[in-house]
Amino acid sequence: MNKILLVIQREYLTRVRKKSFWVLTLLVPVLMAALYAIPIYFALKPMERSVVLVADESGLFGGLDLDDTLRGDSRLVSTENVTYRYVANLDYALRQMDGDAEVDAILYVRSRASEAIPTDACLYYKSDMPTQTMRFDVDKQLQRILRNRLLQAHGISDDEYALISNTKINLRTEDLETGREAFLDIKTGLGFVLAFLIYIVIFMFGSQVMRGVVEEKTNRIVEVIVCSVKPFQLMMGKVIGIALVGLTQFLMWVVLTGVALTGIQMSNSELFRQATEKHEVTELATKGGEAVAQMDQAAQFADVPQMVEGLAAINFKAILPAFLFYFVFGYLLYATLFAAAGAMCDNDTDTQLFSLPLTIPLLLTLLLMPVMINAPSGTLSQVLSIIPFTSPVAMMLRIPFGVPLGQLYWSMALLLLTFPLCTWFAARIYRGSILRYGIKNRLFKKKSK
Amino acid sequence: MFLLETQHIVKTFGEFKALDDVSIGVREGSVFGLLGPNGAGKTTLIRLINRISRPDKGELLLDGHAMTDDDVRQIGYLPEERGLYKKMRVGEQAVYLAQLKGLSRREATHRLRQWFEKFEIGNWWNRPVEELSKGMQQKVQFIVTVLHEPRLLIFDEPFSGFDPINATLLKNEILALRDKGATVIFSTHNMASVEELCDDIALINNSRVVLHGSVSDIRKSYSNNLFEMVVDDGEVLRLTVPEGQTANDLLSEQLKQHRIVSFHEILPSMNDIFIQTVKEGGQR
Numbered sequence: 001m002n003k004i005l006l007v008i009q010r011e012y013l014t015r016v017r018k019k020s021f022w023v024l025t026l027l028v029p030v031l032m033a034a035l036y037a038i039p040i041y042f043a044l045k046p047m048e049r050s051v052v053l054v055a056d057e058s059g060l061f062g063g064l065d066l067d068d069t070l071r072g073d074s075r076l077v078s079t080e081n082v083t084y085r086y087v088a089n090l091d092y093a094l095r096q097m098d099g100d101a102e103v104d105a106i107l108y109v110r111s112r113a114s115e116a117i118p119t120d121a122c123l124y125y126k127s128d129m130p131t132q133t134m135r136f137d138v139d140k141q142l143q144r145i146l147r148n149r150l151l152q153a154h155g156i157s158d159d160e161y162a163l164i165s166n167t168k169i170n171l172r173t174e175d176l177e178t179g180r181e182a183f184l185d186i187k188t189g190l191g192f193v194l195a196f197l198i199y200i201v202i203f204m205f206g207s208q209v210m211r212g213v214v215e216e217k218t219n220r221i222v223e224v225i226v227c228s229v230k231p232f233q234l235m236m237g238k239v240i241g242i243a244l245v246g247l248t249q250f251l252m253w254v255v256l257t258g259v260a261l262t263g264i265q266m267s268n269s270e271l272f273r274q275a276t277e278k279h280e281v282t283e284l285a286t287k288g289g290e291a292v293a294q295m296d297q298a299a300q301f302a303d304v305p306q307m308v309e310g311l312a313a314i315n316f317k318a319i320l321p322a323f324l325f326y327f328v329f330g331y332l333l334y335a336t337l338f339a340a341a342g343a344m345c346d347n348d349t350d351t352q353l354f355s356l357p358l359t360i361p362l363l364l365t366l367l368l369m370p371v372m373i374n375a376p377s378g379t380l381s382q383v384l385s386i387i388p389f390t391s392p393v394a395m396m397l398r399i400p401f402g403v404p405l406g407q408l409y410w411s412m413a414l415l416l417l418t419f420p421l422c423t424w425f426a427a428r429i430y431r432g433s434i435l436r437y438g439i440k441n442r443l444f445k446k447k448s449k
Numbered sequence: 450m451f452l453l454e455t456q457h458i459v460k461t462f463g464e465f466k467a468l469d470d471v472s473i474g475v476r477e478g479s480v481f482g483l484l485g486p487n488g489a490g491k492t493t494l495i496r497l498i499n500r501i502s503r504p505d506k507g508e509l510l511l512d513g514h515a516m517t518d519d520d521v522r523q524i525g526y527l528p529e530e531r532g533l534y535k536k537m538r539v540g541e542q543a544v545y546l547a548q549l550k551g552l553s554r555r556e557a558t559h560r561l562r563q564w565f566e567k568f569e570i571g572n573w574w575n576r577p578v579e580e581l582s583k584g585m586q587q588k589v590q591f592i593v594t595v596l597h598e599p600r601l602l603i604f605d606e607p608f609s610g611f612d613p614i615n616a617t618l619l620k621n622e623i624l625a626l627r628d629k630g631a632t633v634i635f636s637t638h639n640m641a642s643v644e645e646l647c648d649d650i651a652l653i654n655n656s657r658v659v660l661h662g663s664v665s666d667i668r669k670s671y672s673n674n675l676f677e678m679v680v681d682d683g684e685v686l687r688l689t690v691p692e693g694q695t696a697n698d699l700l701s702e703q704l705k706q707h708r709i710v711s712f713h714e715i716l717p718s719m720n721d722i723f724i725q726t727v728k729e730g731g732q733r
Contacts, residue, residue: 218532
């Protein structure tokens with residue numbers, strides 16, 4: 001028993017001391033923080049102002065009225081990001097653009113042959129593509145002016161129009177038991193992420209076990225070690241040691257990511273206060289139902305807090321322990337098999353033959369995810385989340401949608417029971433193969449004691 | 450008495466009989482040569498002694514009792530194919546391997562420091578193994594093998610890869626350990642070193658023990674009655690005793706013709722005996 005602890009200690013310490021371990025440990029939180037920070041950065045970054053020359057030969061967008069007397073709803077209005085300057089015609093605009101480096105684009109609307117409403121406008125540019133902000137703004141304003149013209153022509157008041165355009169059906173999916181919104185989209189996304197994540201960690205740490213075994217075998221240190229330690233102890237020491245490495249890394253990821261995200265929130269507290277406010281306004285609007293103005297106000301805020309609201313609806317207290325359980329036991333199940341496969345290999349190139357086929361059950365489950373996501377509680381999902389070799393991935397996909405406790409317990413119990421069986425089987429192969437090389441290895445694999 | 454004894458050991462791998470009725474005895478405090486061509490079954494036998502695997506039939510006795518798992522602590526084994534973790538530091542790795550043999554960390558460190566000084570590799574303690582030359586790695590492996598002061602030492606081709614200076618250093622250390630009471634099993638193909646070091650040998654061929662006994666007895670039993678005689682004018686003569694006669698007859702015959710300076714028997718070398726025995730038995 002003491003010896004297995006020594007093996008665990010060595011496996012753990014040699015890996016944790018490696019530079020690559022720390023690089024990976026730091027890299028993941030940095031990536032997560034970046035994912036989180038980039039949208040915030042762009043929300044805060046002051047936009048460059050673009051200058052657009054408007055050559056409206058149709059006169060519909062205020063083009064023939066160069067003295068600014070028209071109301072804002074009949075012409076393009078300069079905004080924070082875009083400045084509009086009306087010019088008489090395209091030729092003049094083109095000359096202006098050549099002479100003035102500040103001009104970014106020309107909006108050109110052709111003169112009308114008939115009284116028909118024009119449906120064609122063009123944004124000319126040179127070398128630098130117009131920014132998305134500029135294109136959106138031009139498009140939005142053109143639509144607005146056009147809409148106002150049509151409303152006037154048909155005698156519809158602004159209030160009437162607002163009522164028509166703001167009244168929508170909001171289709172929600174609600175759980176009868178909890179009465180809460182289901183947020184299926186977010187759960188689907190989370191399910192995919194969790195399932196991929198668990199596959200990646202099982203594969204990553206499992207192949208570390210295999211590489212460790214092959215290393216010992218190819219450099220022949222195993223010949224010395226099995227004289228002091230039973231092969232089973234050596235194998236389990238390695239499997240457990242690497243499991244601890246994995247847990248350490250995972251824990252650091254969680255903590256460091258948490259710290260990084262909190263830091264980002266703190267340094268941008270104003271933005272987050274706004275986001276929270278929007279969330280509250282939305283709540284109010286949905287509850288009140290009547291307030292069109294409030295809806296409008298709510299729509300002004302960014303789309304992010306919708307996500308936050310959805311995330312809040314997910315039961316993280318159930319997901320984290322489940323992830324940890326399926327990570328640990330899924331890893332243990334596969335790690336012993338990886339160790340056995342490693343013992344049968346003579347060199348690193350052999351391991352490449354083994355490592356992918358070993359995880360075929362998990363890969364298959366990943367491939368079936370689109371089918372399962374369509375019916376998270378369907379027969380396929382249920383079967384795959386019970387079989388121990390596929391359950392880590394399948395269960396992670398299902399967990400965000402809520403899994404009946406009975407099924408969860410069955411799945412966990414089967415995984416727990418399969419682990420010792422798998423270990424026993426793997427230990428037999430490991431013991432029989434670890435000291436055999438080349439052809440001999442294959443010949444006597446089965447019969448050895 | 451025998452420190453280690455194997456009794457009628459049989460070990461098969463599938464259809465293949467790796468050891469067949471192998472019985473040897475290793476006297477306490479002796480150097481025992483375990484000889485045989487490649488693939489004869491030496492490594493299999495050594496692994497049985499190390500309890501890495503179990504015999505199908507027969508018994509292994511240490512000090513007269515059936516061996517148990519605890520007995521491996523009394524064994525130090527230096528395999529022919531040997532290695533170390535390349536990325537680990539030398540000292541740390543040696544301490545780890547010693548701890549696996551049951552030494553405490555403190556005791557292991559203490560003893561290792563002494564050995565490292567003796568082998569003049571003290572300043573390599575904190576270097577990764579991959580920076581060491583092959584010879585130095587072998588020194589480390591030797592130290593780790595003997596560090597826990599086992600009663601039974603098993604060396605498989607210990608001198609391969611050593612330069613003559615280090616090989617001599619190692620040989621002297623092995624003999625010193627024997628003088629302190631350790632028993633040594635020595636597996637090699639170098640028959641000159643067998644004659645030099647071994648008290649007893651067992652020759653295994655085709656999974657069976659074909660020759661077993663003390664080196665001098667075996668050489669005597671393989672005597673082909675060849676004598677070497679030096680006469681006073683410096684001439685060296687080699688003579689075979691004819692059938693039905695003794696060496697004395699031959700000598701008295703020769704005395705009539707020469708003034709003899711020396712007269713002694715030429716025993717066949719272990720090399721000759723090895724080749725002769727294995728050829729007779731047929732090699733797989």
